Amino acid sequence: MDPTGQKYFTIIDYVIFALLLVASMAIGLYYAFTGGRQRTTQEFMYADRSMKCLPLSLSLMATFQSAVAIIGTPAEVYANGTQYWFIGCSYILGLLIPAHIFIPLFYRLHLTSVYQYLELRFCKAVRICGTVTFIFQMVIYMGVGIYTPALALNAVTGFHLWGAVLATGLVCTLYTALGGLKAVVWTDVFQTVVMFTGQLAVIIVGVHQAGGLSDAWVKVRDGGRISGIDLNPDPTVRHTFWTLGVGGVFLMLSLYGVNQAQVQRYLSSRTEKEAVMSCYMVFPCLQVALMLSCLMGLVMYACYGNNSPLEQQYITSKDQMVLYFVMDMLQNFPGLPGLFVACLFSASLSTISSAFNSLATVTMVDLIKPHYSMTEARATLLSKMLALSYGIICVAMAYLVHLMNSSVLQAALSIFGMVGGPLLGLFCLGIFFPCANSIGAVIGLAAGLVMSFWVGIGGFLSRMPSSVQVLPLNSTNTVPAASGNITGPAVIDAASRPVGLNGLYSLSYMWYSALNSSTVVLIGLVISFMTGPTKGADVASGTVYPVMRTAQSLLHKLVKPSACCTSPPEHTQIDGHKEMNGNIKEDAGTEEETETFLTSNAVSPVEHETSV
Numbered sequence: 001m002d003p004t005g006q007k008y009f010t011i012i013d014y015v016i017f018a019l020l021l022v023a024s025m026a027i028g029l030y031y032a033f034t035g036g037r038q039r040t041t042q043e044f045m046y047a048d049r050s051m052k053c054l055p056l057s058l059s060l061m062a063t064f065q066s067a068v069a070i071i072g073t074p075a076e077v078y079a080n081g082t083q084y085w086f087i088g089c090s091y092i093l094g095l096l097i098p099a100h101i102f103i104p105l106f107y108r109l110h111l112t113s114v115y116q117y118l119e120l121r122f123c124k125a126v127r128i129c130g131t132v133t134f135i136f137q138m139v140i141y142m143g144v145g146i147y148t149p150a151l152a153l154n155a156v157t158g159f160h161l162w163g164a165v166l167a168t169g170l171v172c173t174l175y176t177a178l179g180g181l182k183a184v185v186w187t188d189v190f191q192t193v194v195m196f197t198g199q200l201a202v203i204i205v206g207v208h209q210a211g212g213l214s215d216a217w218v219k220v221r222d223g224g225r226i227s228g229i230d231l232n233p234d235p236t237v238r239h240t241f242w243t244l245g246v247g248g249v250f251l252m253l254s255l256y257g258v259n260q261a262q263v264q265r266y267l268s269s270r271t272e273k274e275a276v277m278s279c280y281m282v283f284p285c286l287q288v289a290l291m292l293s294c295l296m297g298l299v300m301y302a303c304y305g306n307n308s309p310l311e312q313q314y315i316t317s318k319d320q321m322v323l324y325f326v327m328d329m330l331q332n333f334p335g336l337p338g339l340f341v342a343c344l345f346s347a348s349l350s351t352i353s354s355a356f357n358s359l360a361t362v363t364m365v366d367l368i369k370p371h372y373s374m375t376e377a378r379a380t381l382l383s384k385m386l387a388l389s390y391g392i393i394c395v396a397m398a399y400l401v402h403l404m405n406s407s408v409l410q411a412a413l414s415i416f417g418m419v420g421g422p423l424l425g426l427f428c429l430g431i432f433f434p435c436a437n438s439i440g441a442v443i444g445l446a447a448g449l450v451m452s453f454w455v456g457i458g459g460f461l462s463r464m465p466s467s468v469q470v471l472p473l474n475s476t477n478t479v480p481a482a483s484g485n486i487t488g489p490a491v492i493d494a495a496s497r498p499v500g501l502n503g504l505y506s507l508s509y510m511w512y513s514a515l516n517s518s519t520v521v522l523i524g525l526v527i528s529f530m531t532g533p534t535k536g537a538d539v540a541s542g543t544v545y546p547v548m549r550t551a552q553s554l555l556h557k558l559v560k561p562s563a564c565c566t567s568p569p570e571h572t573q574i575d576g577h578k579e580m581n582g583n584i585k586e587d588a589g590t591e592e593e594t595e596t597f598l599t600s601n602a603v604s605p606v607e608h609e610t611s612v
């Protein structure tokens, strides 16, 4: 090892990394030349609505699990202990609610994009606002996703930064544009396997280097890295059970309930039941992913203790730690560093490809198609060109992220809360409040976005001049004391309890999604009542979830268990469309058929909906 701490790749590491790119490309080419050869938008965007549950669930998990989580979570656990693990509690409601409310509703409407829902429920303007907000969110997120692994690799091994960005950007764009959603889902499956294998290998070797399981356990326990449940209700404390387990539910809903990338996967499944099942199966997959990345943080602590490479100034930021650890511990295991780098890039490729495909889909379906009529061949070609263009935008965004500088995990989760939160609010307003009208929806969304940027940017600026930025240079502060639970920003918060606006600015980023979505719903309702609420009869059928009716029927079941076989099923109001599900071949037909179905559906409200 070189005195500056610089680590080097061996030839076998390069080969493994190259193999990942080649294999992903090969899967893309396979789907470009088999099946319908990606000649229809139905195949390109929705995989002919024929996907099965298992690949879908892995793909659903992979979409929002990028290199950010792989290197951000261990760095967080190394520094602050396992408190972050409690985010796993939010996965329960965060997946049950989408599975039982959002998926049945969207699936039965047979949408072409999730934003089409907004037009059915409100009007075209709301749909466009939703689409533009989504594009904004995913474009920034893509930048973080592609830049993170490249930066870590560059910092630790000296690998060319923009070389890595361009290589992954190019490969990913090509397989997404050529192979459509089928290629995206199947590369996700392959990349998830690589991701788990890489993490597991490093954990096993790391435990061995730390002197075995029991030694490693004693070290992390004595180092205070095993956090108890923190029930402090203060919403400004960055990570507590409440911010993670409850605030996290809103984050999960915005990602797994109403995000186009995910809804597109639900809609591409063969049957509604498989869509719901795939959402259920995300739960164990996400728990495994969370467990692996938390264990990685603990193993890192077991190996380094408080004597981190950051403190030794081998690296300059927390986000470089994981890769440094891998290169440091695994240098005698040729190929393993390459496997881990493949794991890191797998995680990011699977995220970026989903982003490209979903962005191309919404641009086509929501922004272009309604305004220009074109042939199917033209539309498919244009969708592929769009996927390519988003590839270029992605690399450009990476350059912007390069200019920012914060913990990548917090940055990514803040984006989800700041832009995804208001979108979640918009959908909830439509789904749960039949009285909400279009004006309320637009103004509510705007208010949510203003709130989000006010609090988000205010929080960022109010923390700026503090010691957070200088921490890495000051060796005594680099690693928080053995008590472990205290983070940089939390120390400041605790020292001077913020009041007034500063109180709002110091809100934990884990509450952003909840705050912003509630703002949209509240303002949306107030404006709707001021401008004349929508009457039940005017709400398009199947676009509202019958909260009261479901609650009544649940209550009925609880009180009179014998009555459950005679009482109607929960979703009676949309059962009218149920026969569609069995009939995939037909409804997977042309785009025109789908559109006609939807328009006729939108203009003829069904009577039983009005009682909601």
Ligand SMILES: CC(C)(CO)[C@@H](O)C(=O)NCCC(=O)O
Residues within 6 Å of the ligand: 061, 064, 065, 066, 067, 068, 069, 070, 087, 145, 255, 286, 351, 409, 412, 413
């Ligand atoms: C978003 C969750 C919480 C769940 O998917 C997790 O995967 C995560 O922490 N993601 C961080 C962002 C990223 O990895 O790109």
Ligand code: NA
Residues within 6 Å of the ligand: 062, 063, 064, 065, 066, 067, 346, 347, 348, 349, 350, 351, 352
């Ligand atoms: Na991913």
